[in-house]
Amino acid sequence: RKEVEQDPGPFNVPEGATVAFNCTYSNSASQSFFWYRQDCRKEPKLLMSVYSSGNEDGRFTAQLNRASQYISLLIRDSKLSDSATYLCVVNQAGSARQLTFGSGTQLTVLP
Amino acid sequence: DVKVTQSSRYLVKRTGEKVFLECVQDMDHENMFWYRQDPGLGLRLIYFSYDVKMKEKGDIPEGYSVSREKKERFSLILESASTNQTSMYLCASSYTYGTAKLQYYEQYFGPGTRLTVT
Numbered sequence A: 001r002k003e004v005e006q007d008p009g010p011f012n013v014p015e016g017a018t019v020a021f022n023c024t025y026s027n028s029a030s031q032s033f034f035w036y037r038q039d040c041r042k043e044p045k046l047l048m049s050v051y052s053s054g055n056e057d058g059r060f061t062a063q064l065n066r067a068s069q070y071i072s073l074l075i076r077d078s079k080l081s082d083s084a085t086y087l088c089v090v091n092q093a094g095s096a097r098q099l100t101f102g103s104g105t106q107l108t109v110l111p
Numbered sequence B: 001d002v003k004v005t006q007s008s009r010y011l012v013k014r015t016g017e018k019v020f021l022e023c024v025q026d027m028d029h030e031n032m033f034w035y036r037q038d039p040g041l042g043l044r045l046i047y048f049s050y051d052v053k054m055k056e057k058g059d060i061p062e063g064y065s066v067s068r069e070k071k072e073r074f075s076l077i078l079e080s081a082s083t084n085q086t087s088m089y090l091c092a093s094s095y096t097y098g099t100a101k102l103q104y105y106e107q108y109f110g111p112g113t114r115l116t117v118t
Helices: none
Strands: A003-004 A013-014 A019-027 A032-038 A044-051 A054-056 A059-063 A070-075 A084-091 A099-101 A104-110 B002-004 B010-013 B020-024 B029-036 B042-051 B055-056 B062-072 B072-079 B087-097 B103-109 B112-115
Touching: A003 A084, A013 A019, A019 A084, A019 A104, A032 A070, A032 B103, A044 A054, A044 A059, A044 B103, A054 A104, A070 A084, A084 B103, A099 B002, A099 B042, B002 B087, B010 B020, B020 B029, B020 B087, B020 B112, B029 B062, B029 B072, B042 B062, B042 B072, B055 B062, B072 B087
Parallel strands: A013 A104, B010 B112
Antiparallel strands: A003 A019, A019 A070, A032 A044, A032 A084, A054 A059, A059 A070, A084 A099, A084 A104, B002 B020, B020 B072, B029 B042, B029 B087, B042 B055, B062 B072, B087 B103, B087 B112
């Protein structure tokens, strides 16, 4: 079983739609969580850190469920510019060394 | 804004050549990383450094070495390039924030070097 699992997609949604991605992690000792976005042939960029109670940044909402060991990312009112691959990242043990990246979920927002 | 730069965007080398990839960050981050990214395999950690002259092996260190002589600079060295090292190489740096109980390590990436070994 992979340490961090994501549905690879692709998710194809119309502009204005709401879309949600889930990510599961296997290590219950995981401490901190992040969502990155990666555009085609570009580097990953930090989208959000996920705090224990969940957090919101504009159209983006991240939630954490420690009991079920998953995190989610909700995008409301999708824009064409949201098209990218979204990477779930888990920090296993509070060590800078131990960040594990999921393989990513591909999103395409259609006009 | 955090800035992480890498010496080349694209590089073509021949099998057996020694290859140097350089990474510089301007935010005084203590941690620096080298990853490679391949389709279907995601990001894999090659080496990590948490201080000058300190390094730790990542998940796939074979065939690579690193050097960190200055805090802002982290170099990846392919001692004898092989075709299976053709990949996208990403450098990242991170800092620590949070509390003693819960620490966050947000990583910031450079633009990547697409290396082709022929």
